[in-house]
Amino acid sequence: MPSPTNFRALSWLPITLLFGLASALAGGDFISDTRISQQRESRETRTDEQLAQDWGLRAEDWVRYRQLQQGPLGVYSPNLDPLTALGIEARNDEERRRYAELQVHAESARVAKELAYQRAYDQAWKRLYPNLLPVSLMDARNNSPIRLPGNGRLALFIKDNCMSCNLQVKKLQSAGLEFDLYMVGSDSDDARLRRWAQQVTLDPLSVRERRITLNHDAGRWNSLGVAGDLPALVREVDGQWQRQ
Numbered sequence: 074m075p076s077p078t079n080f081r082a083l084s085w086l087p088i089t090l091l092f093g094l095a096s097a098l099a100g101g102d103f104i105s106d107t108r109i110s111q112q113r114e115s116r117e118t119r120t121d122e123q124l125a126q127d128w129g130l131r132a133e134d135w136v137r138y139r140q141l142q143q144g145p146l147g148v149y150s151p152n153l154d155p156l157t158a159l160g161i162e163a164r165n166d167e168e169r170r171r172y173a174e175l176q177v178h179a180e181s182a183r184v185a186k187e188l189a190y191q192r193a194y195d196q197a198w199k200r201l202y203p204n205l206l207p208v209s210l211m212d213a214r215n216n217s218p219i220r221l222p223g224n225g226r227l228a229l230f231i232k233d234n235c236m237s238c239n240l241q242v243k244k245l246q247s248a249g250l251e252f253d254l255y256m257v258g259s260d261s262d263d264a265r266l267r268r269w270a271q272q273v274t275l276d277p278l279s280v281r282e283r284r285i286t287l288n289h290d291a292g293r294w295n296s297l298g299v300a301g302d303l304p305a306l307v308r309e310v311d312g313q314w315q316r317q
Contacts, residue, residue, distance in 0.1 A: 128154075156172050195207065206271070207280065208267065208289070225309070226308075227245070228308065229242065229252050231256055231304045232258055237304055239272075242304075243273065246276060253285075255288045255289070255294065257294050261291070
């Protein structure tokens, strides 16, 4: 039979083991948290580096972009892309020229991809819905204001329930002109735009072949700064949009 002293030692043994186990676990948790934090920081670092590479930027460029977004520029233009932000806040002519060239390359690549997909989309539409007028894919999926590209084509801005707008469309169509049509106030409702096109008897073949395109305005009309009411037939001339 163990002595009282030995009994007391044995009785404390499980508690000592428990304290040791708890300490080990605590240490393990600490190590685990440290590793997780290090891994998270490593992932974030790689993400920033990858984002910089996506825009053709250097690591120091991305750091400066982050800083700019925390200042007045980020308040005035919170969604400005890195190249535009850095170009606007360029510290000298060399920087400004470099960012401008990077942006030209980036936008050229983006537009090429979008046009390639738009062509694939148009082909799929003709195959799957040959009797339904297509609405421009990129316009219908974007709810934010979009800059109107100056591609040399006529752009006609109209609104629903507008007799003079309908007459303008018929006039352009009868003349065989190619143009991009934008409905102001369409709320990105494809069905509404198609109903209007059917009411004015817009030529389905011209739409399918994109001699005439159907688009939601998505804020373009207000961004042009052209005075006057709708309908508005405009074209870009020397960088300025003018009524025709």
